[in-house]
Amino acid sequence: MSTVSGTSILTGRQGLSGRLSDFFWRNPKILLLLMLTPPLLWLGVIYLGALFALLLQSFFSIDDFSGLINYEFTFATYKQLLIPSNFDIILRTVLMAVLVTLASAIIAFPIAYYAARYARGKWKVIFYLGVMLPLWSSYLVKIYAWKLILAKEGILTWFLAKLNLLWLLDAWLALPVVGGTSLSISYTGTFIVFIYVWMPFMILPIQASLERVQGNLIEASADLGGKPSQTFRYVLFPLALPGIIAGSIFTFSLTLGDYIIPQIIGSSRLFIGQAVYAQQGTAGNIPLAAAFSIVPIVIMGLYLWMAKRQGAFDAL
Amino acid sequence: MTAVLFQQVSRHFGAVRAVDSVDLAIAEGEFFAMLGPSGSGKTTCLRLMAGFEQPTGGHIEIFGETAEGVPPYRRNVNTVFQDYALFPHLSILENVAYGLMVKGVAKAERLKAAEEALAMVKLPGYGTRRPGQLSGGQRQRVALARALVNRPRVLLLDEPLGALDLKLREQMQEELKSLQKSLGITFVFVTHDQGEALSMADRIAVFSDGKIQQLGTPEDVYKRPKTRFVADFVGSSNVLPPDFVEGLGFGKHYASLRPEAIDLGDGPGRKQFSGRVTAASFLGAANRVTVEANGARVAAMLSASISVPAQGETITLSFLPQDLHMMDGTQ
Amino acid sequence: MRSDKNTSAPLGLKIAAGLGLAFLHLPILLIFLYAFTTEEKSYQFPPPGYTFKWFAAAWNRPDVWEAMGLSVRVASISTVVALVLGTLCAAAVSRTKFFGREAVSLLVILPIALPGIITGIALRSAFSFAEIPFSFWTIVLGHATFCVVVVYNNAVARFRRISGSLVEASADLGADSFQTFRYIILPNIGTALLAGGMLAFALSFDEVIVSTFTAGQQSTLPIWMLEELIRPRQRPVTNVVAMIVVLVTFLPILGAYYLTRDGDQVAGGGK
Numbered sequence A: 001m002s003t004v005s006g007t008s009i010l011t012g013r014q015g016l017s018g019r020l021s022d023f024f025w026r027n028p029k030i031l032l033l034l035m036l037t038p039p040l041l042w043l044g045v046i047y048l049g050a051l052f053a054l055l056l057q058s059f060f061s062i063d064d065f066s067g068l069i070n071y072e073f074t075f076a077t078y079k080q081l082l083i084p085s086n087f088d089i090i091l092r093t094v095l096m097a098v099l100v101t102l103a104s105a106i107i108a109f110p111i112a113y114y115a116a117r118y119a120r121g122k123w124k125v126i127f128y129l130g131v132m133l134p135l136w137s138s139y140l141v142k143i144y145a146w147k148l149i150l151a152k153e154g155i156l157t158w159f160l161a162k163l164n165l166l167w168l169l170d171a172w173l174a175l176p177v178v179g180g181t182s183l184s185i186s187y188t189g190t191f192i193v194f195i196y197v198w199m200p201f202m203i204l205p206i207q208a209s210l211e212r213v214q215g216n217l218i219e220a221s222a223d224l225g226g227k228p229s230q231t232f233r234y235v236l237f238p239l240a241l242p243g244i245i246a247g248s249i250f251t252f253s254l255t256l257g258d259y260i261i262p263q264i265i266g267s268s269r270l271f272i273g274q275a276v277y278a279q280q281g282t283a284g285n286i287p288l289a290a291a292f293s294i295v296p297i298v299i300m301g302l303y304l305w306m307a308k309r310q311g312a313f314d315a316l
Numbered sequence B: 001m002t003a004v005l006f007q008q009v010s011r012h013f014g015a016v017r018a019v020d021s022v023d024l025a026i027a028e029g030e031f032f033a034m035l036g037p038s039g040s041g042k043t044t045c046l047r048l049m050a051g052f053e054q055p056t057g058g059h060i061e062i063f064g065e066t067a068e069g070v071p072p073y074r075r076n077v078n079t080v081f082q083d084y085a086l087f088p089h090l091s092i093l094e095n096v097a098y099g100l101m102v103k104g105v106a107k108a109e110r111l112k113a114a115e116e117a118l119a120m121v122k123l124p125g126y127g128t129r130r131p132g133q134l135s136g137g138q139r140q141r142v143a144l145a146r147a148l149v150n151r152p153r154v155l156l157l158d159e160p161l162g163a164l165d166l167k168l169r170e171q172m173q174e175e176l177k178s179l180q181k182s183l184g185i186t187f188v189f190v191t192h193d194q195g196e197a198l199s200m201a202d203r204i205a206v207f208s209d210g211k212i213q214q215l216g217t218p219e220d221v222y223k224r225p226k227t228r229f230v231a232d233f234v235g236s237s238n239v240l241p242p243d244f245v246e247g248l249g250f251g252k253h254y255a256s257l258r259p260e261a262i263d264l265g266d267g268p269g270r271k272q273f274s275g276r277v278t279a280a281s282f283l284g285a286a287n288r289v290t291v292e293a294n295g296a297r298v299a300a301m302l303s304a305s306i307s308v309p310a311q312g313e314t315i316t317l318s319f320l321p322q323d324l325h326m327m328d329g330t331q
Numbered sequence C: 001m002r003s004d005k006n007t008s009a010p011l012g013l014k015i016a017a018g019l020g021l022a023f024l025h026l027p028i029l030l031i032f033l034y035a036f037t038t039e040e041k042s043y044q045f046p047p048p049g050y051t052f053k054w055f056a057a058a059w060n061r062p063d064v065w066e067a068m069g070l071s072v073r074v075a076s077i078s079t080v081v082a083l084v085l086g087t088l089c090a091a092a093v094s095r096t097k098f099f100g101r102e103a104v105s106l107l108v109i110l111p112i113a114l115p116g117i118i119t120g121i122a123l124r125s126a127f128s129f130a131e132i133p134f135s136f137w138t139i140v141l142g143h144a145t146f147c148v149v150v151v152y153n154n155a156v157a158r159f160r161r162i163s164g165s166l167v168e169a170s171a172d173l174g175a176d177s178f179q180t181f182r183y184i185i186l187p188n189i190g191t192a193l194l195a196g197g198m199l200a201f202a203l204s205f206d207e208v209i210v211s212t213f214t215a216g217q218q219s220t221l222p223i224w225m226l227e228e229l230i231r232p233r234q235r236p237v238t239n240v241v242a243m244i245v246v247l248v249t250f251l252p253i254l255g256a257y258y259l260t261r262d263g264d265q266v267a268g269g270g271k
Helices: A015-026 A028-057 A076-081 A084-117 A122-136 A139-150 A155-162 A166-174 A187-198 A200-211 A215-223 A228-257 A272-280 A286-309 B042-050 B092-102 B107-120 B136-148 B166-183 B194-200 B218-223 B228-233 B242-247 C011-034 C053-059 C062-095 C101-113 C116-129 C136-161 C164-172 C177-206 C209-214 C221-230 C235-260
Strands: B002-013 B016-027 B031-035 B057-062 B077-080 B154-158 B186-191 B203-208 B211-216 B238-240 B255-257 B271-282 B286-293 B296-303 B314-319
Touching: A015 A028, A015 C177, A028 A286, A028 C062, A028 C101, A028 C116, A028 C136, A076 A084, A076 A286, A084 A122, A084 A187, A084 A200, A084 A228, A084 A272, A084 A286, A084 C011, A122 A200, A122 C011, A122 C235, A139 A155, A139 A187, A139 C011, A139 C221, A139 C235, A155 A166, A187 A200, A187 A228, A187 C011, A200 A228, A215 A228, A228 A272, A228 A286, A228 C116, A272 A286, A272 C116, A286 C116, B002 B042, B002 B186, B016 B042, B016 B057, B016 B186, B016 B211, B031 B042, B031 B194, B042 B057, B042 B077, B042 B154, B042 B186, B042 B203, B077 B136, B077 C164, B092 B107, B092 B136, B092 C177, B107 B136, B136 B166, B166 B194, B186 B194, B194 B218, B203 B218, B203 B228, B211 B218, B211 B228, B228 B238, B238 B296, B271 B296, B286 B314, C011 C235, C053 C235, C062 C101, C062 C136, C062 C177, C062 C221, C101 C136, C116 C136, C116 C209, C136 C177, C136 C209, C164 C177, C177 C221, C177 C235, C209 C221, C221 C235
Parallel strands: B031 B186, B031 B203, B077 B154, B154 B186
Antiparallel strands: B002 B016, B002 B057, B203 B211, B238 B255, B271 B286, B271 B314, B286 B296
């Protein structure tokens, strides 16, 4: 390696790939366009196109006599959302989503906090997989498991009977609204299953936001005389809030749009998802189904806008 | 022959003029340094030579061949990156052989060449390891071998010693220099460390604000800085304001004066001035004294055999007129 | 949150965290128990007896096999499509800055950010509008749409970790764009793509909401299960199928975790 020779510009690889590479190197925008075209065609044209078509249909109405769609621009379908029976569905769903979100945050917080602050090495992995496996395991199987648990002859009744606490279950079921003939056909059952299915989505963002908190902040608060409750209230909770909001985007949105859980475990009263399903299916009222499905989109849009202002997306 | 030629080369990023109308000619076999603070345009110049950036104006030639529009992979120019950029998924030997592999050199031949290159940088037998298993200094040698195995006509080094500790840095400086002399390859390296540039380079280009402030030998740049910036940035010269210089009987210009050219007291043929001591410290081999004289702050390296002057004391200092170097500009 | 290692958690926190994890796992364990019950007509607990016979019964059910086959085929094709689209998107977004970059990321996330029923009904009405009959491909179209994000998330995280100078170093050493892709980019993002692909497969294999809108009369395994949930006809077979589904979906999750464990996390928001 003692002589230096040759040309300064190499001929390099010839042929098609060499020339193509040169072409892309000189025209990076064409390469970018080529890379973006397939995903944009798929998502931007097919998916967004379908969404806009749906949006458009909500401005049509259905002819009450013929049952055919009247292709004239109208807000009549949206007005139908406001009639009491439909508006009740919306209120019921939003209330459920709020309650599920709050309960999920309460149950998720200790798990996330422990995993972020105390779990080390092997335990860190166990906690991580302990959250990931239920999160990713089959949605239907999870619902099915609760059908087994909540059934009258199932494990919960058996367990309470062993503890001589069946009277407690009966008292709860006797309550108005939340009660019913059995847990599996009550709002309580729906609520529990919603929490079970969506709660893992709350743990990971809270854990991520807590991971970023320096442990010595907790000690600093204690050092300054903060009682544990004060430390939680003034230090831990505000720092975890972006994570909680990020997690709530999932729990809230997923509860808002779900139609399978209340159908399998719940009373016969409808949620938004079920209403959409029923309107487009058996009722054949696509415009009303479309108008119903705009509701979660609008609610989530507002929610995301507020979450963004709170800086929740950094915790995703 | 000219290895790298820049004619009025500019690289603007929107309103930012990273490189602004630079003229440059690097000779074949030269060890050339581009020195400057961060954001001065030196690294962009290096990237223009490598082909990672394209000039927005001007003309670049490498060994007489036009370089603009030529992709980096078609240039017989190789780079040692600041962070070394070793491929983490390849072994050391595969890293070094990479350039030959993509050029289609047969396996046995390229592995042999890679082994030789590793031996040249004093890492024989390290081929089976992964980049993650090597120390910073060793990675730096691998990066060097990986570039040199391609026998480039120009080797570009981006802050090659920046990440190494002082001792390793001094050792590598010597090794790089002897390697360059034995291979005869043109080396162009970028640094913000003036000591490194002065000790290694045949010639230095001092960059500031996208322009070359001065281009010359280390001695030129150190002893005869052309501008205040160069005087400030290279070495520790005093920059004397025009009024002060005029007061000593010279023209009304900025001038530079190295602290070690100043002595205590007066002598024949010397120019003298007096000032009040504002700071003094004992450095072992010398005393460093700062005085305030006629509104200028002047630092002087005085012989350690004389005791350190007290703060507030007024002392007389002098220098030989040929050590005063006049610069451009009166402002 | 980094803290001194020798502090141990308060007892209350330990209990709350432990109960929370138990709440997440016990119902799934119950599925395993029920697969062996001798009871056919109800969900009686504790099971009156245990048997292996339902495994044989499930094995001999052509409708289960058919649904399983369809799900596997749909998930495979959707995964391939999602891999291509997700990688292209991730490469474009992380390698260059262009106008509308944010919009592209939003577009990729939208199909899972919006409730599945909206995606489902939108696609269904688009199919009926364009007079496209339901087929294997209408299911794939829906699945690939929401699987892209999983691949995208994993690929973007990995692209971020590849230092830009690696690509430059490769070009500097004489590799053209295709060689750089093959020898440098692909080996470095390979495991992330594999992990993303596994998660996409798991996601598609399990999906029911969008599928009910795009499948027509076809029955994927989740659709088969959904029908069993609404109108239980063969509880023991359903129990066995549920257990197998749990086991089948655990494998890709563990695999994806193993592939991405050092550094980026498996994108949990991908479902």
